[in-house]
Amino acid sequence: MVSPSTRTLTVALAGNPNVGKSTVFNTLTGLNQHVGNWAGKTVERTEGTVRRSGLTIRLVDLPGTYSLTALSPEELIAREYILDARPDVVVHVVDASNLERNLYLTLQLAELTDHLVLALNMRDLAERRGIRIDLAALEAELGVPVVPMIAERREGHEALVSAIEAIASDRRPVDPLRVKASPGVVEVVEAIADLLPAEAGAPRTRAWWARKLLEQDVAALARARREPAWAPALRRADQERQTRGLEDLEAEGVGAAYALLTEIMNRVVERGPSRSLDWTDRLDRLVTGRWTGIPFLGLIFGGMFWATFMLARPLTDRLNGLLETLGGWLTRGLPPGPLTDFLLEGPWAGFSTVAGFFPTILIFFTLFAILEDSGYLARAAFVMDRVMGAMGLHGRSFLPLLMGFGCNVPAIMATRTIENQGDRLLTILVNPLMLCQARLVLFVFLAGTFFPGSRGALVLLSLYGLSAGLVIAVSMLFKRLLFQGEPSSFILELPPYHRPIPRNVLTHAWRSARGFLQRAGTQITLMTAVLFVFTHWPGPGIERSLAGQVGQLLAPLGSTMGLDWRLMVSLFGGFLAKEGALASLAVIYGVGEDGLSAALQQAVGGWSAFVYMVVSLVYVPCFSTIVAIHRETLSWRWTLLASVYGLGLAWGLGAGLWQLGRVLGWA
Amino acid sequence: MAAKLSDLAPGQRARIIGISGNGPTRRRMMDLGMVAGTAISAIRTAPLADPVEFEVRGYNLAIRRRDAATVAIELL
Numbered sequence A: 001m002v003s004p005s006t007r008t009l010t011v012a013l014a015g016n017p018n019v020g021k022s023t024v025f026n027t028l029t030g031l032n033q034h035v036g037n038w039a040g041k042t043v044e045r046t047e048g049t050v051r052r053s054g055l056t057i058r059l060v061d062l063p064g065t066y067s068l069t070a071l072s073p074e075e076l077i078a079r080e081y082i083l084d085a086r087p088d089v090v091v092h093v094v095d096a097s098n099l100e101r102n103l104y105l106t107l108q109l110a111e112l113t114d115h116l117v118l119a120l121n122m123r124d125l126a127e128r129r130g131i132r133i134d135l136a137a138l139e140a141e142l143g144v145p146v147v148p149m150i151a152e153r154r155e156g157h158e159a160l161v162s163a164i165e166a167i168a169s170d171r172r173p174v175d176p177l178r179v180k181a182s183p184g185v186v187e188v189v190e191a192i193a194d195l196l197p198a199e200a201g202a203p204r205t206r207a208w209w210a211r212k213l214l215e216q217d218v219a220a221l222a223r224a225r226r227e228p229a230w231a232p233a234l235r236r237a238d239q240e241r242q243t244r245g246l247e248d249l250e251a252e253g254v255g256a257a258y259a260l261l262t263e264i265m266n267r268v269v270e271r272g273p274s275r276s277l278d279w280t281d282r283l284d285r286l287v288t289g290r291w292t293g294i295p296f297l298g299l300i301f302g303g304m305f306w307a308t309f310m311l312a313r314p315l316t317d318r319l320n321g322l323l324e325t326l327g328g329w330l331t332r333g334l335p336p337g338p339l340t341d342f343l344l345e346g347p348w349a350g351f352s353t354v355a356g357f358f359p360t361i362l363i364f365f366t367l368f369a370i371l372e373d374s375g376y377l378a379r380a381a382f383v384m385d386r387v388m389g390a391m392g393l394h395g396r397s398f399l400p401l402l403m404g405f406g407c408n409v410p411a412i413m414a415t416r417t418i419e420n421q422g423d424r425l426l427t428i429l430v431n432p433l434m435l436c437q438a439r440l441v442l443f444v445f446l447a448g449t450f451f452p453g454s455r456g457a458l459v460l461l462s463l464y465g466l467s468a469g470l471v472i473a474v475s476m477l478f479k480r481l482l483f484q485g486e487p488s489s490f491i492l493e494l495p496p497y498h499r500p501i502p503r504n505v506l507t508h509a510w511r512s513a514r515g516f517l518q519r520a521g522t523q524i525t526l527m528t529a530v531l532f533v534f535t536h537w538p539g540p541g542i543e544r545s546l547a548g549q550v551g552q553l554l555a556p557l558g559s560t561m562g563l564d565w566r567l568m569v570s571l572f573g574g575f576l577a578k579e580g581a582l583a584s585l586a587v588i589y590g591v592g593e594d595g596l597s598a599a600l601q602q603a604v605g606g607w608s609a610f611v612y613m614v615v616s617l618v619y620v621p622c623f624s625t626i627v628a629i630h631r632e633t634l635s636w637r638w639t640l641l642a643s644v645y646g647l648g649l650a651w652g653l654g655a656g657l658w659q660l661g662r663v664l665g666w667a
Numbered sequence B: 001m002a003a004k005l006s007d008l009a010p011g012q013r014a015r016i017i018g019i020s021g022n023g024p025t026r027r028r029m030m031d032l033g034m035v036a037g038t039a040i041s042a043i044r045t046a047p048l049a050d051p052v053e054f055e056v057r058g059y060n061l062a063i064r065r066r067d068a069a070t071v072a073i074e075l076l
Helices: A021-029 A073-085 A096-110 A123-128 A135-142 A157-168 A183-195 A203-214 A218-226 A228-243 A249-268 A279-287 A293-333 A338-374 A376-390 A395-403 A408-417 A421-433 A437-450 A454-482 A502-536 A546-553 A555-559 A565-573 A580-588 A596-603 A606-618 A623-633 A636-664 B024-031
Strands: A007-015 A033-037 A044-052 A055-061 A089-095 A116-121 A131-133 A146-148 A269-271 A491-493 B013-019 B039-045 B052-056 B059-063 B071-075
Touching: A007 A021, A007 A073, A007 A096, A007 A157, A021 A044, A021 A055, A021 A089, A021 A116, A021 A157, A021 A502, A033 A502, A055 A157, A089 A096, A089 A157, A096 A116, A096 A123, A096 A131, A096 A249, A116 A135, A116 A157, A123 A131, A135 A146, A135 A249, A146 A157, A183 A203, A183 A228, A203 A218, A203 A228, A203 A249, A218 A228, A249 A269, A249 B024, A279 A293, A279 A376, A279 B039, A293 A338, A293 A376, A293 A395, A338 A376, A338 A408, A338 A502, A338 A623, A376 A395, A376 A491, A376 B059, A395 A408, A395 A421, A408 A421, A408 A502, A408 A623, A421 A454, A421 A623, A421 A636, A437 A454, A437 A580, A437 A596, A437 A606, A454 A606, A454 A636, A491 B024, A502 A546, A502 A565, A502 A623, A546 A555, A546 A565, A555 A565, A565 A580, A565 A606, A580 A596, A606 A636, A623 A636, B013 B024
Parallel strands: A007 A055, A007 A089, A089 A116, A116 A146
Antiparallel strands: A033 A044, A044 A055, A131 A269, A491 B059, B013 B039, B013 B071, B039 B052, B052 B059
16 A cells, blocks of 8 residues: 655744744754754754654744844845745744733734744743733734644644644645735835845735835845846835935834834733732842842852853863873774874874863753743843943853853854844954963963962963953954944843743754864864874974974064974974963973973973963863854854964063063062 | 933833834834834933833833833823
8 A cells, every 4th residue: 555645844933032932942942953054154054853643844943033134144034935945834933921012023023924823832931920912802903723732731733743744735724914004015015026026026026025125135236236137126215215215114104014013012912900919020120139149140140151061061071081091092992103103192092082071061051051041030130231241242241251251162153143244253352362271271380380379370360351351342342343333232022931942942952062063173183183193293292393493483473472482393383272281381391291390490480471371371272162153153263363363462461571571670 | 391211210101102213123112012102111210320121001111211211202
């Protein structure tokens, strides 16, 4: 017997942030998920499969957006996907407890597709807040099926799947409500739409583009300038806008949409007394309170920092032990010789470095997801925005910067929650200046060697101060030089507090860790191979390698900072991982790490050692950080800038400090 | 001269008259429901006095004072 043919539908999931969209997605698809990036964008793309008898749904999770204006990459992705990929059905997940603003996006989606269904989520929350929604009335008003859901408790999913199938097979007629523009505007829009080429889409799509041209939507204008066939429409739009006084079509359109929504709300929503006497508000009095907000933030982030880097340490140690054992087996299993050395100290060492990040990233993103899901991260951004704003950054930049004190890799990955691209890039660019734990290992050793007792603590403290000071100075400088004219604004929803859902938290953490490992694994393993050759060939020893020769060529540069060629060469060793500089120094001085202190004390002066620490702090991000920067910017130009600006800065600081030391008689 | 949203003290309520300027910030605020005629109230300020938390259309929104200053209001 031939098995019944299976129908495949493509369904897009749209919705505002904080409405439980990912809960709906995770519950529907289970572990059938595929994570990647939207082509050429740093926005995560998640796809999953839902299987029912005779039906396969390819579910595409669109980025969470408040609207489909072309203001952010997320919004552009969402609307371009619906316009270009033409999914069979678009599911709009809305928060029932915050219906009015959520439905604004419904109206925008209705402009792009007929096949729309509303997933009315969080009904329990709405009921607790005394909001009663007349489902039949809402369906009638909107002209689309409304499926009530409580995604957290897995209620309503089957009804949603049925609704999707019914719409796709045209068994359920849908006629979405659309905002009516004034007759004058309609006439103009139609005239422009008629000038657009047929390839621009169906009549409704053309009308949508025409309206966007009139609104001077950035993406619409870009497309019209790119495609010659759009020129007449573009000219007409410009003309009409000027002659008819349509300068503020946006305000008119948005105003009309919200006026319509207010009417609908009056007809379908009944407000009773709220039974959950707003504990969000009570909690916020503490969490964002005048005297309590900052101490509370210190407590939460301090705890998070401690948990990430202290809890991860035993795990990392155990993992490293395991990798060493494995390495030992490899050493014994492989015939001794240069090739084995290369494999073990090159690619294998690189792989071990990357694997060593795994516990830290997993724990950090678990905690990060808990804070994000609960609604606290938005509060933290609110509390810290004043300080961050003064530096040209965003309130959301605070956590990634703070985490840079632990490790720059997860810190840079955490910038994904910063919506504005300029703010996000800036936060990424300055992050490597944060004194991470790997550098701390190096500095603790050197401070102990050269500055015994309390002077050592003072040295470490001054390095932390320098690190923070440089972040402030460099971000202010880059803001002026690179992001001038970028409007800086802070408009952030503070959603009600919400108990994090374990499944979402773990999925999020696992994705982040796996994503880094997949990408970094290959890149870093390759790079360590190159770096191994650079620091060992022709050899023996790093001082007789290519790196040693380059380092010796750099000796004149080093002497401007009071650093001899050995110290310069060791900087290459710190490139793979910052603490690697120690191992390089031990090799160069021909001593074990135990004898390194004594050897260094003989060869290097105290002030030189301090300058060396400052240079090590600033000169380049470690290789894993560079990989993370590229992964998060998807741009070689930004990656290059982030990787090399430190060189100039390190030299300037090093030379300045060295000369200062000479003047003061410390050198 | 009309009052500005940035002048609204916590606990006060106002109606939005309009948003000046032309940039993406204005459009963002409108998309979030801050259109002419909308009621808005100030809830609290951040510990360092900026930004300010507002309630609009039943949900809470934090806005920097500088952005709030572009919103013309009348007190209710």
